[in-house]
Amino acid sequence: MLHPGEPRGHPNSARLTRPGRGCPVESFVLTLAGITKAHGPRTLFRDVSVFVGRADRFGLVGPNGAGKTTLLNVICGRESPDSGSITWEKGSSFGYLPQETAPAGAETVLDLATAVTPEFAELRDRLRAMEAGGSPACLEAEFEDRRRFDELGGYGVETKARIVLTGLGFRPADLDRPARAFSGGWVMRAHLARLLVREPALLLLDEPTNHLDLEVLLWLQDYLARYPGGLIIISHDRAFLNALCTGILELRGQELLRWTGNYDAFVRQRAAHVEQQLSLHKNQQREIAHLQRFVDRFGAKASLASRAKSKEKQIERLKEAAIELPEEDPRRISFRFPQPPRSALRVVTLRGVRQAYGENVVYRDLNFHAERGQRLVLVGPNGAGKSTLLKLLAGVIPVQKGTRELGGSVTAGYFAQNRLDNLDARRTVLEEAMEMRAANPGVTERLARTILGGFLFRKDDVFKKVAVLSGGEKSRLALARLLLAPPNLLLMDEPTTHLDIPSIDALVNALRQYEGTLIFISHDVHFIRSVAKGVLHVAAGHLTPYAGDYDYFLEKSHAAGAREALTAGLGGARPGGRERPPPAAAARAGPKTREQRRAEAEWRAARSAPLRALRAQVSDLERTIADLEARQAELTAALEAPETYAHPGRAQALNRELSGVVAQLQAAAADWERCASGLERIEKGGG
Numbered sequence: 001m002l003h004p005g006e007p008r009g010h011p012n013s014a015r016l017t018r019p020g021r022g023c024p025v026e027s028f029v030l031t032l033a034g035i036t037k038a039h040g041p042r043t044l045f046r047d048v049s050v051f052v053g054r055a056d057r058f059g060l061v062g063p064n065g066a067g068k069t070t071l072l073n074v075i076c077g078r079e080s081p082d083s084g085s086i087t088w089e090k091g092s093s094f095g096y097l098p099q100e101t102a103p104a105g106a107e108t109v110l111d112l113a114t115a116v117t118p119e120f121a122e123l124r125d126r127l128r129a130m131e132a133g134g135s136p137a138c139l140e141a142e143f144e145d146r147r148r149f150d151e152l153g154g155y156g157v158e159t160k161a162r163i164v165l166t167g168l169g170f171r172p173a174d175l176d177r178p179a180r181a182f183s184g185g186w187v188m189r190a191h192l193a194r195l196l197v198r199e200p201a202l203l204l205l206d207e208p209t210n211h212l213d214l215e216v217l218l219w220l221q222d223y224l225a226r227y228p229g230g231l232i233i234i235s236h237d238r239a240f241l242n243a244l245c246t247g248i249l250e251l252r253g254q255e256l257l258r259w260t261g262n263y264d265a266f267v268r269q270r271a272a273h274v275e276q277q278l279s280l281h282k283n284q285q286r287e288i289a290h291l292q293r294f295v296d297r298f299g300a301k302a303s304l305a306s307r308a309k310s311k312e313k314q315i316e317r318l319k320e321a322a323i324e325l326p327e328e329d330p331r332r333i334s335f336r337f338p339q340p341p342r343s344a345l346r347v348v349t350l351r352g353v354r355q356a357y358g359e360n361v362v363y364r365d366l367n368f369h370a371e372r373g374q375r376l377v378l379v380g381p382n383g384a385g386k387s388t389l390l391k392l393l394a395g396v397i398p399v400q401k402g403t404r405e406l407g408g409s410v411t412a413g414y415f416a417q418n419r420l421d422n423l424d425a426r427r428t429v430l431e432e433a434m435e436m437r438a439a440n441p442g443v444t445e446r447l448a449r450t451i452l453g454g455f456l457f458r459k460d461d462v463f464k465k466v467a468v469l470s471g472g473e474k475s476r477l478a479l480a481r482l483l484l485a486p487p488n489l490l491l492m493d494e495p496t497t498h499l500d501i502p503s504i505d506a507l508v509n510a511l512r513q514y515e516g517t518l519i520f521i522s523h524d525v526h527f528i529r530s531v532a533k534g535v536l537h538v539a540a541g542h543l544t545p546y547a548g549d550y551d552y553f554l555e556k557s558h559a560a561g562a563r564e565a566l567t568a569g570l571g572g573a574r575p576g577g578r579e580r581p582p583p584a585a586a587a588r589a590g591p592k593t594r595e596q597r598r599a600e601a602e603w604r605a606a607r608s609a610p611l612r613a614l615r616a617q618v619s620d621l622e623r624t625i626a627d628l629e630a631r632q633a634e635l636t637a638a639l640e641a642p643e644t645y646a647h648p649g650r651a652q653a654l655n656r657e658l659s660g661v662v663a664q665l666q667a668a669a670a671d672w673e674r675c676a677s678g679l680e681r682i683e684k685g686g687g
């Protein structure tokens with residue numbers, strides 16, 4: 001591995017960077033030495049070496065298609081290197097979360113998450129079968145199984161799995177459902193839970209945040225920050241890497257470079273390094289040119305011929321040692337996308353919609369319409385119903401009560417986080433693009449190639465089979481296909497997942513030209529700023545539109561406060577909007593009339609009764625949460641105590657109670673959040 005801090009690093013001189021004194025080599029979980037790997041004609045990395053210690057927290061970064069996933073595959077033995085060696089510390093374990101798919105069978109989510117090792121899963125299943133009525137003849141075997149099961153963590157594993165699964169967003173009722181009933185993203189979460197429960201010495205995570213909403217992402221970030229082993233995490237999420245990493249491994253131009261510090265530190269060091277390389281390069285070129293001038297001028301002169309010869313040799317030496325300039329990111333090319341046919345002015349309307357998932361009512365009486373040409377981002381707390389709103393608008397889920405109406409000649413297209421499923425693995429990139437001719441007869445090979453080029457598929461890349469594409473390449477292909485035959489109402493849920501920065505720029509470039517109506521969800525502030533022209537805040541089943549860009553929204557909602565936003569006529573359906581004091585009382589100066597005073601008193605009374613009730617509710621909920629948390633701690637401790645397992649059935653009873661407590665806690669926390677934010681709104685809004 002090259003150390004960028006060394007000014008004259010030669011591109012192919014891989015070197016093991018051993019730590020200083022006092023850090024024994026035994027503390028390395030993993031050593032890669034001289035690893036090379038090619039796919040077909042393309043060498044992804046050459047002669048790459050790295051040591052990974054138990055306390056190392058590496059972010060593995062590099063553009064889409066650089067070979068990050070391949071490197072992790074090589075490390076965990078799913079692919080073999082062309083040369084080089086991989087050494088694991090004796091007895092150390094690793095856990096690997098793949099980027100795209102992970103298997104799920106008929107087992108429940110909880111069973112998947114507790115299948116920490118095959119042996120553990122087997123013991124768990126055997127003991128369960130025995131409890132359900134095993135034969136008394138195998139008492140001895142049962143005893144031995146139980147002993148070993150406890151040795152491997154016993155029921156404590158399940159407790160931990162419940163906590164982790166809850167953190168990753170599963171509801172208690174989900175845990176006993178079969179894993180394969182869940183979407184791919186949720187299966188990945190269950191596998192992630194399994195790895196976190198198992199706690200291997202080194203965790204290898206390939207874009208773990210792709211499947212998470214912001215709330216769960218923050219939970220994971222916090223959990224990993226306290227993780228007791230080493231980490232190698234591939235991610236394009238800077239904030240996530242900044243919060244977690246103490247080192248960055250950068251895969252670029254067949255090299256693996258190691259940088260110290262988090263992602264921001266990496267960016268800074270890298271910029272300084274590039275700068276330094278540039279000036280070295282310039283100096284060398286200047287020197288070469290100077291020598292060359294001498295050779296050109298005096299090379300023919302007999303008296304100076306020998307000196308010219310030696311200068312020529314010097315030039316050769318300099319050229320050999322010349323610094324190669326770092327490869328620049330592919331340039332953004334601008335080109336036109338096909339525009340969708342024009343739709344009616346009112347594109348889609350929701351009227352009186354009530355939408356619920358079981359008990360959880362997301363919308364009670366939702367009214368909304370979108371107009372042609374809008375470019376709206378949905379923002380708001382998680383679980384507030386952004387994705388539900390998007391799916392309702394797209395018609396992906398049916399309206400339970402109320403109506404959804406599409407305007408004249410509107411075609412709706414929905415692009416979800418992981419909608420790569422309709423790509424055919426056997427086809428090539430170009431074939432997949434040409435297939436869009438069925439939806440848009442205007443698609444020619446030339447257009448397909450131009451748009452694929454816009455999404456960074458260059459030259460022979462278009463003949464690659466879908467099966468071998470990297471995660472980011474698949475996302476780019478899916479987007480290119482969508483934009484070859486764009487619908488005139490486009491609904492996108494986190495479209496930048498898997499994409500590196502140049503690919504996000506390509507998407508921004510396309511969406512800025514798009515003349516249809518766009519409604520999207522994103523966590524990427526840069527992307528939102530570049531694309532959105534309006535903001536719709538979704539919270540507790542209410543929509544508040546902001547007729548300006550993201551910065552306008554920030555200004556109105558934070559800097560200026562909710563009250564100003566209301567008086568500026570931006571309140572929309574904001575709850576509590578009706579509770580403003582009568583305008584007469586607020587507007588007129590001077591001594592108040594009796595009616596004014598009465599009106600104000602009435603308003604205060606009307607406002608303070610629910611306010612008092614809400615305050616009481618919030619503090620009640622806080623008490624309930626504290627009690628439940630205390631009980632949760634007691635139960636967890638009891639489950640971890642060895643004596644619990646001396647009483648048959650005791651652990652199961654405790655576990656049952658624990659899952660009940662966890663469920664109650666979740667519900668109470670959700671209620672608290674709703675009430676507390678309602679209270680805050682009223683307090684702020686009322687002044």
Ligand SMILES: Nc1ncnc2c1ncn2[C@@H]1O[C@H](COP(=O)(O)OP(=O)(O)OP(=O)(O)O)[C@@H](O)[C@H]1O
Pocket residue numbers: 039040044062063064065066067068069070071099464468469470471472473498500
């Ligand atoms: N079996 C294969 N045969 C041919 N090419 C392959 C094969 N597997 C991967 N590739 C190519 O190797 C390159 C590296 O793929 P890899 O999945 O490692 O990239 P990555 O850095 O993880 O990218 P991303 O950020 O998009 O996930 C890609 O261009 C991919 O198309």
Ligand SMILES: [Mg+2]
Pocket residue numbers: 068069070099206470471472
């Ligand atoms: Mg990858």
